[in-house]
Amino acid sequence: MSTVRHLVKDINSIRDQLKQDNLSYYDDVIVHVRDARIRRESGEELLLEMGQHLLEAQQRGKTARQLFGKESDIYADQLIENLPEARQLSKPMYYLMIVWVALTWVFLLQALMGFFKINISGSGVVGEISLSTLILVAAGAVVLVELVRRVAEQPAEKSELDRPRMQINGRSVVSYLVIMIAIIVVGTYLRNVMPVLVISPWVSLILCIIGILGQKFIFMRR
Numbered sequence: 001m002s003t004v005r006h007l008v009k010d011i012n013s014i015r016d017q018l019k020q021d022n023l024s025y026y027d028d029v030i031v032h033v034r035d036a037r038i039r040r041e042s043g044e045e046l047l048l049e050m051g052q053h054l055l056e057a058q059q060r061g062k063t064a065r066q067l068f069g070k071e072s073d074i075y076a077d078q079l080i081e082n083l084p085e086a087r088q089l090s091k092p093m094y095y096l097m098i099v100w101v102a103l104t105w106v107f108l109l110q111a112l113m114g115f116f117k118i119n120i121s122g123s124g125v126v127g128e129i130s131l132s133t134l135i136l137v138a139a140g141a142v143v144l145v146e147l148v149r150r151v152a153e154q155p156a157e158k159s160e161l162d163r164p165r166m167q168i169n170g171r172s173v174v175s176y177l178v179i180m181i182a183i184i185v186v187g188t189y190l191r192n193v194m195p196v197l198v199i200s201p202w203v204s205l206i207l208c209i210i211g212i213l214g215q216k217f218i219f220m221r222r
Helices: 003-015 020-035 040-059 064-068 072-080 091-121 131-152 170-191 201-219
Strands: 127-130 156-158 164-166 196-199
Touching (some): 003 020, 020 040, 020 072, 040 072, 091 201, 131 170, 196 201
Antiparallel strands (some): 127 196
């Protein structure tokens, strides 16, 4: 279990022991801290420390407002004021990461299929992949991720049964689907005019490993 998951588990254990007023105050701070652009682990450590102090104070008959102040958002701002910010990717790097990850998976599949063919046929069969396929995968991955992200970020509204219901922007969904279809059409055309690359399974595997290492050391650096 990761450190963050351990911290969250301990925080939830404290929440279960708090009285309603203290729990409401604590939850407000939790939401505020987790929405901030800070390193997740640092934020959870602070929340756990706060929860422990609050639980001790509750046992002595004190409330969260008496201990931390009347306004939970002001206290939350004070908590995160000196915490290190989470590393944010620039827009170009964000899209490059999507393409990088997508192509890494492509080369992994190319390697697996190549080794499978060699195992079946007993010969050193090399893999072939069209340059247009790589372009299609790269562009399609960006559009698909953006579509999923836009849908996921839509605010939830209350239904008549007072349950959250996702609002989906139909125009945005249709726009991305049209773009996706256009990419497929263009990719189909390019397949007839662009060269086919001959890549051995071992080379595909090496490219996949480079892709995985690149994800860790280029895009996930803190």
